[in-house]
Amino acid sequence: MMNRLDSVSNEKIKLAVKIAASSKARKETGLFFLEGLRLCRDSALTGTVIRYAFVTDKSYEKFGDDAEFICSKANEAYxxxxxxxxxxxxxxxxxxxxCLCEKCSSLSLSSVDSEGKYIALENIQDPANLGAICRTAEALGITGAILCGCCDRYSPKSQRAAMGSxxxxxxxxxxxLCxxxxxxxxKGMAVYATSPDSSAEKITEIPMDGGIVCVIGNEGNGVSDEVFxxxxxxxIPMKGNAESLNASMAAAITMWEMMK
Amino acid sequence: MMNRLDSVSNEKIKLAVKIAASSKARKETGLFFLEGLRLCRDSALTGTVIRYAFVTDKSYEKFGDDAEFICSKANEAYxxxxxxxxxxxxxxxxxxxxCLCEKCSSLSLSSVDSEGKYIALENIQDPANLGAICRTAEALGITGAILCGCCDRYSPKSQRAAMGSxxxxxxxxxxxLCxxxxxxxxKGMAVYATSPDSSAEKITEIPMDGGIVCVIGNEGNGVSDEVFxxxxxxxIPMKGNAESLNASMAAAITMWEMMK
Known part of the structure; x- marks a missing residue:
């Protein structure tokens, strides 16, 4: 028999609302908030620590197996x-x-695979871009992501755009990042940074074997001079007269070339 | 000396607000609404018919040359x-x-270049995706786009995401579309449709010479069975376990392979 929470002023509910809304609260508590069957199931599947799972009666009835699975993986379910x-x-x-979850531990520099293919994102500010790039990275088989100065990867918007990635x-x-x-x-890795500068080396003409890191810069300003x-x-060679590709499209094409 | 419009209840202002908000109104009038220096300048540069240009005193002063250029191309400027x-x-x-502009004429089927490279979008519903795909298409040198069942390409959101493309x-x-x-x-063109189905031909292994149309499907449901x-x-061969690439990322990689 599962416990019930029917008051919007319950402390656990108030905490979840706060964590969903505030990057500062996520930083202070080490918690983050996920919404939706798919993301909650993904968190259970990946072994993310779920402190609280909350499921409506209607959804518990409608998605019985998934609901039971998610609740079985949570420390507390309501x-x-x-x-x-x-x-x-x-x-x-x-x-x-x-679900209210505990943040996963980040990769340490020493555990970076020096033969792997990594995408580094510098100052990506739009959670939809951050999420979409990480979703694409996973789909294409990228080894991992390096984030510096980006928007909060634990925000509900980032998590939603990433579809679990x-x-x-x-x-x-x-x-x-420098x-x-x-x-x-x-460690012997080659580090590239993407630029709209047409005099740069073409991405189709550089070696992609061995360990590689490729840096994608901020949506408006690109990669910083220090990193360059x-x-x-x-x-990415361009033919048309659009000023440049947007950051997530450039990232998609870059990762595609890295992984081909 | 330019005319002034200082009342929010002026008929021209009310029309612009209505056109910005309503796809139906855009359809009925053949007009669309653009906001921002860059988009307004792009509309003037591309020979789009600008029925009304509206510029604030402050912006007219700050961006003198651009403001004058935009206003000089408009039928009426205020x-x-x-x-x-x-x-x-x-x-x-x-x-x-x-700017309140008149919609441009669409391409006719007979004017499609049978040696060109076209992207066809079936039921793309998110204006940010539609805009981003068309921006990428232009950057990569795609000949043109074929839209069927998509969201309104003249919506302010589509236009903004397209950055003028x-x-x-x-x-x-x-x-x-069928x-x-x-x-x-x-006409002799090869027509491809993209699918997450890993048994389909790999996009890296199909011929990309001559006239090509490549269909990208709806964000959730992909290309329709009739079109397939x-x-x-x-x-697009995938290695990771993200369920699939999102529509705009798949479009970017597809167009990149078409144009390489």
Missing amino acids: LISETVADKLSLTQTPQGFF LLRLPVLESDD RDIELLKE SLCRKVT | LISETVADKLSLTQTPQGFF LLRLPVLESDD RDIELLKE SLCRKVT
Whole structure:
């Protein structure tokens, strides 16, 4: 028999709402919030620590096996009313599944595979871009992502756009990308940075064997000068007159070339 | 000396607000709404018919040359107050430039270049995806886009995501993609449709010379069965366990392979 939570002023519900809304609260507590059957199931499948699972009566009935599986993996699981679900939900059509999870541990620099293929994202600010790039990275078989100065990968928007990939893709959080690039180069990896500069080396003409890191820059400003100075500058050859590809499209094509 | 419009209840302002908000109104009038210096300048540069240009005093002063150029290309140009700009603006930080334009004529089937490279989009519903795909298409040198059942390419969201590409890229609007695919095949073009089905032909292994149309399907459901039955099914080989690439990422990689 499962416990029930029917009050929107319950402390656990209030905590979940706060974690969903605030990057600062996520940082302070080490928790993050997931919504939706698919993401909640992915968190259970990947062994993410689920502190609380909240499921509406209706969804528990409708998605019995999935609901039981998610709740069985949670430290605590609660049935909730539609009113509580409305309080928790960030979407227009809530699916009735919510989890409050503990952040996964990040990759350390020493555990980076020096023969692997990594994408490094510098100052990506749009959670939809961050999520879509990580989803594509996983689909194409990229070894892991290195994030520096990006928006919060644990925000509900990032997690939703990633469709579960951010729960699975190994991520290194860098607070000094220049220092880490130097260290990755010392490990024998080739480090490239993408640029709209048409005089840079064409991405189709550089060697993609062995360990590689490829840096994608901020949506508006691209890769920083400091990072460029440490990398081999590469470009995606363009024919038309759109000013450049957007960051996630450039990342998709770059990763595709890395993995082919 | 430019005319002024300082009342939010002026008929021209009310028309612009309506056109910005409603796809139905855009269809009925053949007009569409653009906001921002860059898009307004692009519309002037591409010879789009600008029925009204509205510029705030502050922006006219700050961006003198651009403002004069945009206003010189408009049938009617007006200086507006910040209050009117707030009424017109759909963004958080209005740049003070707005145009009400006439829709461009679409490509006809007979003017499709049978040696060209076209992307066909079936039921793409997210204006951000539609815009981003068309921006990427232009950057990579795609000849034109064929749209069937998609969201409104003239919506402010589509236009913004396209960064002006939708004003330049030739677009054929199809109301029957199956019929048009048959006609394109009669012209001698090869027609491919993308699928997550790993048993389909790999996109890296199909011939990309000569005239090609490649169909990308809806974000959730992919290409329809009717369209698949008329096309050579191709897939982007994947290694990871993300369920599939999202529509715009798949489109980027597909177009990249078409144009390489």
